[in-house]
Amino acid sequence: MAYLRWAPAIWQLSQRRFMAAATLVGACGVVSFVIGYTHRIRMLNEHVMWAIHLRRSFEIFALSFVYAVTLFLTSYTLFWVLNSMMGKVIFEMYLPALTATFAGVCGYLTFVQAELMNAKTLASLLPFFVIAGVGTACSTTNDPHWFRNNFSELGDRTTFAASMFNITLVFGGLSIIIITYFAISELIATYQVVRPNGSVGIRTPQVSYHIPRFKVRITLLSILLTLSGIAFIGIGTFRYTPHPILHNVFARGMPCVMFALLITLPWLAPQLSRAFFVISDIAILVCVIAGISWLQGENTLTNVEALAAMLFLGWFIGFSRQIAAIEADRIQQQLIAHEVVNTAKLDDLISDEESAGFNTVLTDTNSPVLAAQADTDQHRRQVASQLARN
Known part of the structure; x- marks a missing residue:
C-alpha cells in the first residue's frame, strides 16, 4: 500500500507494480526459508568447524537465490493473469491483499520445504519458474510471429517480454549449477558410506560399491551438468542480433552437451537405477526423431527446441529424485549403524x-x-x- 501511494509515476505502470509486488512475495519467502533452513542444519552449534559454517552459508545463499527467483517469476505471472481476468481498475483494489496472501502462502511453503530440503525438492522448482517466465514472455510479446524461426527469437529484442525470457534462461542455468553442487555432494557422501557389518554398498545392488576411477567419473559428470547450466546462461546473455556467433555457440553446444551427458550416464553414475538409464535413452530417441522431422520440413525448429528443453528439465527432475533416494538410503544406513533402535x-x-x-x-x-x-x-x-x- 505504501508503494502504491508514494512510488513515482514511472513506477506506477502495471508491469512495474507487478514487479514490486512479486519482489515483496519473494523477499518474504526467502526470509522464511532462511529461518527454516538454519533451524534444520543447526548452523549455530558451537561445536561445528568454521569450514562447515562457510559451506552452510554458501548453501543458504544459493538456495535463497533459487527460491527468490522462483517466487518472483511465479507470483509475477499470477499477478499478470489475474489482472487480465479482473481488469486493471478492479485488480488495483485487490493488489495489496493478494500480495499479502501470496506472501503468506509462499512463506509457509518455503519454511516447510526448508525443513525437508533435498535435491528432489530443489529440482522440482525448476519447471515452475521456467514455465512462468517463458509463459509470461510469450503472452506479453508484441511480435505475434516470434515462433517462425526458432525459440531464441522470443528474446532477440530489448522489450520487456524479451528481457523476461532471457532472465528466465539465465536464472534457470544458475539453478542447474546450484542443484548440480548438491547432487554431486550427495554422490560423494554416499560413496563413503560403510554398512554396520563393515562391508560397503550402494543403493543399486547390481553394481559393486567400488567404482573404478570414481574421481574421474564424478568430475566429468560435474563438468557436463555445469556446462548444461552455462549453456542456458549463454543463450539468455548473448542475444542473436548483436552476438550471433556467441549465441550459436551456446545454442548449438547445449544439445551436444545433453547428448554426451545422457549417452554416457551409465558409466558416469552407475549408482542410478537401470530404469532411469532407459528413460535417458528414450529422451535421446525422441529428440532425434523430432530433429529428423524438422530436417525433412515436417516440423519447426521452435517445437524441437521446446521439446528438447522440456525433456531435459524433466530428466533433471528425475535425476534429482534418484539422488534424493540415494540420500534417504544413506541416512537410513547411518542411523542403523549407530544402533538408534534396538x-x-x-x-x-x-x-x-x-x-x-x-x-x-x-x-x-x-x-x-x-x-x-x-x-x-x-x-x-x-x-x-x-x-x-x-
Whole structure:
C-alpha cells in the first residue's frame, strides 16, 4: 500500500507494480526459508568447524537465490493473469491483499520445504519458474510471429517480454549449477558410506560399491551438468542480433552437451537405477526423431527446441529424485549403524505391554513401550544432530 501511494509515476505502470509486488512475495519467502533452513542444519552449534559454517552459508545463499527467483517469476505471472481476468481498475483494489496472501502462502511453503530440503525438492522448482517466465514472455510479446524461426527469437529484442525470457534462461542455468553442487555432494557422501557389518554398498545392488576411477567419473559428470547450466546462461546473455556467433555457440553446444551427458550416464553414475538409464535413452530417441522431422520440413525448429528443453528439465527432475533416494538410503544406513533402535529389546517390551493388558491411557508414562520410544526418540535426535554437524 505504501508503494502504491508514494512510488513515482514511472513506477506506477502495471508491469512495474507487478514487479514490486512479486519482489515483496519473494523477499518474504526467502526470509522464511532462511529461518527454516538454519533451524534444520543447526548452523549455530558451537561445536561445528568454521569450514562447515562457510559451506552452510554458501548453501543458504544459493538456495535463497533459487527460491527468490522462483517466487518472483511465479507470483509475477499470477499477478499478470489475474489482472487480465479482473481488469486493471478492479485488480488495483485487490493488489495489496493478494500480495499479502501470496506472501503468506509462499512463506509457509518455503519454511516447510526448508525443513525437508533435498535435491528432489530443489529440482522440482525448476519447471515452475521456467514455465512462468517463458509463459509470461510469450503472452506479453508484441511480435505475434516470434515462433517462425526458432525459440531464441522470443528474446532477440530489448522489450520487456524479451528481457523476461532471457532472465528466465539465465536464472534457470544458475539453478542447474546450484542443484548440480548438491547432487554431486550427495554422490560423494554416499560413496563413503560403510554398512554396520563393515562391508560397503550402494543403493543399486547390481553394481559393486567400488567404482573404478570414481574421481574421474564424478568430475566429468560435474563438468557436463555445469556446462548444461552455462549453456542456458549463454543463450539468455548473448542475444542473436548483436552476438550471433556467441549465441550459436551456446545454442548449438547445449544439445551436444545433453547428448554426451545422457549417452554416457551409465558409466558416469552407475549408482542410478537401470530404469532411469532407459528413460535417458528414450529422451535421446525422441529428440532425434523430432530433429529428423524438422530436417525433412515436417516440423519447426521452435517445437524441437521446446521439446528438447522440456525433456531435459524433466530428466533433471528425475535425476534429482534418484539422488534424493540415494540420500534417504544413506541416512537410513547411518542411523542403523549407530544402533538408534534396538529391535530385539523393543519387541520384548511390546510383549510385556501386551501381557499387562490393554491400556486406554495413551499418555501413561509408566508404559514400558512409551518409555522405550521416548529413549529411542531422544537417541535418534542426538544422532541426527551429530550427522547434521558432520
